[in-house]
Amino acid sequence: MTPDPAIAAQEAEALALWSGTPSVVGLLARDLTAGALLLADVAPGRPAGEHGRRLPEVAVLLRELRLRTPRPAEPSVLRPLAERIDLLFGLAERRPVTAGGRRVAPAVLERARARCLELCGSGPVGLVHGDLHAANVLVGPGGRLVAIDPRPAWGDPDFDAVDWVLGGVLDLTALRRRIASLASLVPGQSPERVLAWCRALAALEAAPRLRAGRDDAETRFLLSLAR
DSSP: OOSOHHHHHHHHHHHHHTTTOTTBOOEEEEETTTTEEEEOOOSSOEEOGGGGGOHHHHHHHHHHHHHTOOOOSSOOSOOBHHHHHHHHHHHHHHSOOOTTOOOOOHHHHHHHHHHHHHHHHHSOOEEEOSOOSGGGEEEOGGGOEEEOSOOOEEEOGGGGGHHHHHTTOOSHHHHHHHHHHHHTTSTTOOHHHHHHHHHHHHHHHHHHHHHTTOOOHHHHHHHHHHO
16 A cells, blocks of 8 residues: 555556566556555565575576566656656655764765766666665565565666665675676676666665764775765
């Protein structure tokens, strides 16, 4: 259920385009006037957790998201990825800071937003999940990763790889190695563009950590990547 019928319509369109893809939750029925979607069960359905560090499983997920989603000829309710980018940066700027926390410098966020919009305008266009972090990926039958809860858009599919290469990485050499390994398993994925997206989105990834007062090695790496 969602109180916003537009969000329900966008999710329904994306799930219909991904229909029959084992790596995406199935859409069984919809009532868009009520903002209601009936989704198939995902069993065992536990959060991806450490599965998100296993590149072969992640590669299957990203391949499935990329290969079965031609842009339809008819009008689409999905918006460009650039609009999703603007929403994410707007939220980062407005969210409160906890005691002892701090914000990413406004100049860093503005530079990051400009980098993201430049990438939006220069890359391929496909169906993007838009919110593909580990909490929105479940372990399904046979250990397959299954995406749920998209915030879909039309844009560069390499956007969806960022969380899966950045997670747990503490230096640029390790990040480049992980990006290259994943790209070798996902046809059409560009290592150069994935790295560019990582640099552009690093400030957004660091923002909630800083607001919560975190100052660990991963947070410091994200801030260095955003410079």
